[in-house]
Amino acid sequence: MEEKLHLVKQCYKTRKGDREARNGHKAGCVWFTGLSGSGKSTLANKVEQELFAKGYMTYVLDGDNIRQGLCKDLSFTEEDRIENIRRISEVAKLMCDSGIVVLAAFVSPFRKDRRLAKELIRENFLEVYVDAPIEVCEQRDVKGLYVKARRGEISDFTGISSPFEVPEFPDVHVQTNKLSVEQSAQLVIDKILPKLQMD
């Protein structure tokens, strides 16, 4: 029989609101979702640069710092992607509790997982659909992965051999094949800044 965990909640003396007051802004999470090569990392980094320069406490979470560490045991099967996004959501929540503005850039192809992330993080969550047609992403082929996926050297590749569920009601829809990086970042910044103001 499975042993029951007896978890008693700690009552923390320093609260999220205290951290936000010291930072001078609210915490939040901007969640970038889209195909590989759509522009998630570029945008997350651009938005972070702009916010950081304005004095906001920020941090980018992306495949580079997550899939090589916390999630290095995970592959790209549906099951592992679900677990990947679950762990990232928990990390993003903790970072929000610490008062930071998190910029999370993950393919996050499944609607249900993005909804769970939103429900977990709750406050100041912004879903950004980073949208570029797959032909454009494939042409960009920033990391040379599309060529490999077409050759059959990479399995479960999003948009080719693994699905991407398009966001139905994103907070921001950025068409990166039509806008510059600066214009795209501005769309996001215009949406998140009002949410970060202290009451």
Ligand SMILES: Nc1ncnc2c1ncn2[C@@H]1O[C@H](COP(=O)(O)OS(=O)(=O)O)[C@@H](OP(=O)(O)O)[C@H]1O
């Ligand atoms: N099979 C497959 N499908 C999609 N992407 C792949 C795959 N294999 C490796 N890569 C590289 O891993 C990055 C995606 O990781 P994520 O953690 O964002 O994926 S997911 O949210 O769990 O679906 C993704 O990064 P980005 O190109 O920045 O999106 C790819 O570079």
Ligand SMILES: Nc1ncnc2c1ncn2[C@@H]1O[C@H](COP(=O)(O)OP(=O)(O)O)[C@@H](O)[C@H]1O
């Ligand atoms: N409006 C835009 N927003 C973001 N990236 C863009 C835009 N226009 C062109 N790009 C280019 O598209 C590529 C996107 O790559 P990357 O940010 O690594 O995508 P992803 O993180 O989604 O895999 C970069 O070479 C970037 O310069």
